[in-house]
Amino acid sequence: MATRMQPAERRSAIVAAAIEVMLRKGMAATTVRDVAEQMGTSSGLIHHYFASMDDLLAAAFDEAASGDLEATRLALAAEDDPVARLRVFFGTYARAEQDWAFQLWLDAWAEAGRRPRVQATSRRLNVAWQRLLEDLIEQGVASGVMSCPEPGPAAWRILSLLDGLALQAVAHRADIDREAVIAWSAANAERELGLAAGTLVPYQRSGR
Amino acid sequence: MATRMQPAERRSAIVAAAIEVMLRKGMAATTVRDVAEQMGTSSGLIHHYFASMDDLLAAAFDEAASGDLEATRLALAAEDDPVARLRVFFGTYARAEQDWAFQLWLDAWAEAGRRPRVQATSRRLNVAWQRLLEDLIEQGVASGVMSCPEPGPAAWRILSLLDGLALQAVAHRADIDREAVIAWSAANAERELGLAAGTLVPYQRSGR
DNA sequence: AACCCTATTGCGCACCTGTCCAACAGCGGT
DNA sequence: ACCGCTGTTGGACAGGTGCGCAATAGGGTT
Numbered sequence: 014m015a016t017r018m019q020p021a022e023r024r025s026a027i028v029a030a031a032i033e034v035m036l037r038k039g040m041a042a043t044t045v046r047d048v049a050e051q052m053g054t055s056s057g058l059i060h061h062y063f064a065s066m067d068d069l070l071a072a073a074f075d076e077a078a079s080g081d082l083e084a085t086r087l088a089l090a091a092e093d094d095p096v097a098r099l100r101v102f103f104g105t106y107a108r109a110e111q112d113w114a115f116q117l118w119l120d121a122w123a124e125a126g127r128r129p130r131v132q133a134t135s136r137r138l139n140v141a142w143q144r145l146l147e148d149l150i151e152q153g154v155a156s157g158v159m160s161c162p163e164p165g166p167a168a169w170r171i172l173s174l175l176d177g178l179a180l181q182a183v184a185h186r187a188d189i190d191r192e193a194v195i196a197w198s199a200a201n202a203e204r205e206l207g208l209a210a211g212t213l214v215p216y217q218r219s220g221r
Numbered sequence: 222m223a224t225r226m227q228p229a230e231r232r233s234a235i236v237a238a239a240i241e242v243m244l245r246k247g248m249a250a251t252t253v254r255d256v257a258e259q260m261g262t263s264s265g266l267i268h269h270y271f272a273s274m275d276d277l278l279a280a281a282f283d284e285a286a287s288g289d290l291e292a293t294r295l296a297l298a299a300e301d302d303p304v305a306r307l308r309v310f311f312g313t314y315a316r317a318e319q320d321w322a323f324q325l326w327l328d329a330w331a332e333a334g335r336r337p338r339v340q341a342t343s344r345r346l347n348v349a350w351q352r353l354l355e356d357l358i359e360q361g362v363a364s365g366v367m368s369c370p371e372p373g374p375a376a377w378r379i380l381s382l383l384d385g386l387a388l389q390a391v392a393h394r395a396d397i398d399r400e401a402v403i404a405w406s407a408a409n410a411e412r413e414l415g416l417a418a419g420t421l422v423p424y425q426r427s428g429r
Numbered sequence: 430a431a432c433c434c435t436a437t438t439g440c441g442c443a444c445c446t447g448t449c450c451a452a453c454a455g456c457g458g459t
Numbered sequence: 460a461c462c463g464c465t466g467t468t469g470g471a472c473a474g475g476t477g478c479g480c481a482a483t484a485g486g487g488t489t
Contacts, residue, residue, distance in 0.1 A: 181384065223436095
């Protein structure tokens with residue numbers, strides 16, 4: 014019998030195991046028994062903590078994705094200048110979306126139709142990312158270093174671009190020059206926000 | 222007993238039924254029995270024409286997605302001027318990705334990990350779209366109306382942007398001003414290709 | 430009209446899924 | 460040392476899955 018744990022610890026242990034399995038097999042293929050085996054416990058235990066599979070998957074996705082969001086928030090707080098913050102945002106967002114992370118988002122979007130709580134979680138986090146960038150832009154506008162008539166739609170467009178690039182990177186499994194991609198999307202954002210070229214990414218590449 | 226059909230007809234009837242079900246329930250939730258019921262025949266019949274479920278889903282996705290590709294090719298052929306063609310491309314691509322179509326692509330990408338043939342089909346079509354746009358750009362450059370140092374990456378970036386916008390539209394179920402989105406992405410492409418502002422979309426909106 | 434070929438049937442098989450639950454076991458308080 | 464609360468077990472259960480196969484039926488040919 015597996016050693017008894019405090020409810021809070023056990024709960025997060027289950028979530029951690031679920032994340033592990035999701036990354037290995039994909040969200041749709043993750044089963045109760047897989048998670049139990051990953052933890053080395055019985056399958057019944059999982060339903061003692063989570064009312065349904067939808068619950069568990071939502072919690073696991075939340076944990077995995079919220080981590081990136083918090084990491085970005087933390088990195089942002091370390092900077093004072095709005096432009097420097099924006100620069101950090103591009104760096105961490107692009108890194109957060111790489112490899113496994115974006116595949117998880119894809120799974121969540123596809124699964125959203127069948128799993129209400131996964132859908133709710135995905136939507137909530139999506140909005141949080143947009144709000145984060147929107148606030149960043151508004152700070153920049155307020156301090157006069159940026160100009161942007163509609164921070165909301167602008168944030169939304171910039172995120173769309175980043176997501177689209179991540180999507181293409183996953184769709185073609187081909188290796189992609191991530192640095193060039195970041196540079197291009199940053200250059201795009203510079204135009205969008207009325208910043209001078211090279212402000213966000215000093216090391217411009219060959220492409221326009 | 223369902224009326225006997227010619228192999229070719231029956232095969233495409235099965236594919237049509239599969240598409241119907243996929244659109245209604247999502248690719249992952251589409252089962253052999255669902256498709257059979259949709260056709261009003263027995264489930265065994267499906268395996269008489271398709272070796273595996275992977276096969277069937279790939280064929281159905283291929284049929285559904287290739288349709289949009291061909292429609293765009295056809296619309297393109299009706300124009301002579303490279304710029305006019307590009308304008309048509311933006312209109313039809315944005316329309317092709319709306320509603321159900323993009324959800325299908327999402328399903329395909331998420332399912333790709335578990336279904337080899339779906340993965341192969343998705344990749345092939347993805348490349349075809351990029352090639353189509355790349356050729357378009359090269360024609361424009363050759364005739365001197367566009368300037369673009371790297372047509373390949375440029376096409377890839379433009380498609381990323383369009384896909385990202387569609388992604389956000391699906392993720393937020395919120396209604397989105399599609400015309401404004403098209404206008405913005407077209408304006409972006411104008412910069413990318415050295416075209417004058419308003420060349421691709423005459424009716425510019427409020428946003429930058 | 431007889432016949433053959435094959436499209437079509439409908440069920441069986443083995444396996445997997447989420448969920449539930451009675452029994453069990455170990456830790457904390459008495 | 461005892462005992463009760465509850466974390467944990469492991470299997471039962473009903474349903475669903477892709478796939479295979481012997482039997483059937485119906486259209487085209489002779």
